[in-house]
Every structure is written in C-alpha cells, then in structure tokens.
Amino acid sequence: MMLVEVTAPATEALPVAGLRDHLRLGTGFGMAEDAAETAALAGFLRAAIATIEARTGKVLLARQFRLRLAAWRDPEGQPLPLAPVEAVERVEIADAAGAVTVVDPAGYRLVPDMQRPVLEPAGTFLPAVPLGGFAAITFRAGFGAAWPQVPADLAQAVLLLAARYHEDRSFEGSAGALPFGVSALIERWRSVRVLGGRGDPRGRA
Template identity: 75%
Template sequence: MMLVELTAPALEALPVAGLRAHLRLGSGFEMAEDAAETAALAGFLRAAIATIEARTGKVLLARQFRLRLDDWRDPAAQPLPLAPVSSVDRVEIDDGAGQIVPVEPGLWRLLADSQRPALAPRGGAWLPGVPQGGSVTITFSAGFGPGWDAVPADLAQAVLLLAARYHEDRSFEGSQSALPFGVSALIERWRSVRMLGGRGATRGHS
C-alpha cells in the first residue's frame, strides 16, 4: 500500500495568528509579524498538524490523497486509511501491463463513516477485480473542512500546544515520539485503529 498526499493546506488556512497570540500570552513578549517569523510559525504548525494526523488518522484541513493497493483488502468494502472522507474522486485499475482503466462511478460508492470510511460496491456484491500483477488507485478528498474553524476544538488546541512546544524547543530531536501529556489527552478520543490494506503494505508520503 502507498498513500500519497497530493495537495497541502494553504498558508491562509493555518492558524498563524492564533499561534502567535498563544506564544505571546505564554511569554509576555510581543512577537514580530514579518515574513520570516510567519514562515517559521507556519512550519511549526505544519509539523504539529502532521503529528496529530499521524496519531489519530484524522485529516484536519481538507486536501486530496491517492491510495495505491496491490489488491483490495476486502472486495466487499475497502477501508480507507484516513477520516473524515468527503468524496472519492476517482478509482483506477492498472492491469499490470501499463494500461490504466478508470472504474465507472456507478460501480462504487463511499461509505462515509467518521472513524472507518470505506469504498464499497454499488449494485453488486464485490468491487471490480484487480488483475494479477496489477494495482488499484483510489483518489479521495479528506478533512474536516478547508478552514481552521472547521477543525474540532480539542484537535485545534492540541495543534497549538504542540506547535508552541516545537517553537519553544527548537532542538526537539530525540523526543518527537513522546507527545506532551496535555496534547495526548486532547487527542485521545480521536484515536482509532487505522484500517489499512493491500498485499505487502508500505506507506509512501510526499
């Protein structure tokens, strides 16, 4: 399995002003609002968002992803590894000989579950077969919404706390796997067992 992020959140969607205000309140000092400082804060926010998403399997800001599988995990309903999924944009099957065939939308549908969304067949018992040596690619859009106001309050607060931690400790290397207790507590209810799929699953990200 390979999961690739096709689009990234725009700078305008990141709560840079919120993080700046949070840091100012914590330190008691004003912060510069120049381009370099804004870029640095945006970098801490992107890192914090990536960490929270990896721990929860929830996509905070809407964007598009591509999932490639060697075969269906379950031809009756293929789990998608992220949530919430707003749409499945296309499904394509590679026959293993270089020919890629789009699967008609009338043959599949999205089961939009908040924890474990899935691609299911429409009008049949199984999803279309994947040839031996071939693969299937699902392009889908996921996320709570395009703007920060769509992100649930506890996840939004967790991102701010973690981004502030990254800002305060620039040399966070070696302890990135251990989240601060407050952050862990905020995201706990969103964590779920991520249902991946495919033979010989590996994850790619770009």
C-alpha cells in the first residue's frame, strides 16, 4: 500500500493569525520581518498538523490523496486509511504493462465513516486487480477547506503543538511523546487500527 498526498493545504488556510495571537507576538516590524515570521509560523503549523493527523488518522484541512494497492484487502469493501472522506474522485485499475482503465463510478460507492470509511462495490465485488498490476483510488478527505471547520479540540491541539515547536526551535524531544495537553485533546479522535487482520473492513470481527 502506498498513500500519497496529492495536494497540500494552502498557506491562507492555516491559522497563522491564531498562532501569532496564542504566542502573543507583535506585528508591524517591517514587511520583510513580518513575511519571514509568517513563513516560520506556517512551517510550525504544517508540522503540527502532520503530527496530529498521523496520530489520529483524521485529515484536518481538506485535500486530495491517492492510495495505490497491489490487491484489494477485501474485494467486498476496501477500507480507506484516512477520515473523514468527502468523496472518491477516481478509481483506476492498471495491468502489469501499465495500461490504466478508469472504473465506471456507477460500479462503486463510498460508505462514509469517521473511523473507517470504505469503498464498496455497487455489485458483489470490486473489479479484479491483474497480477503485477495495481488499483489506485483518488479521494478527497478532510473536515473542510477552512480552519473554522476543524473541530475545536483538534484545532486547539494544533496550536499547542505548533507553539511547542516555536519554543523548541531545535525540535528536540518533539518527535517522541506529545505534550500531555495535546494528547488529551486528540484522544477521542484516535482511530482503532484494523487493517492488520482479515476481519470485516468496517471493523467488525
């Protein structure tokens, strides 16, 4: 399985002003200084968002992803590794020679779920993946395109973590355990991982 982030959140969608207020930083020191500070704060926010998303399996700001699979986990329903999923935009099947066929959207449907969304066939099975080929699912996931659409506890966790990154410019200690306040805020959003076994793709035993 290979998951690729096709698009990234626009800088304008990041809560730079909110982080600046949280840190009680001033403005108006000059265009160059303000631009450099904005870029630095945006970088801390992107790092914090990536960490929170990795820990929860939830996409905060909506964007496009592409999942490539050598075979379906279950031809009766393929779990998607992120949530919430807004839409499945494209499903492709490639053969061993690299020839790609776009699957008719009438042949599948998205079953939304906050823990484990699933791509299900409209009929009995998803289309077969040829030996040596692959299936690719392009989908859009996220709570919304604007920061106010992100749940309040996850948004606060991002600000707290970005502030920690700002204070610890070397990022020492940042790659390990999260600060307790951040962990508490994201706890209810953490996904139960079910992809390792052969149970139902919707999480049933």
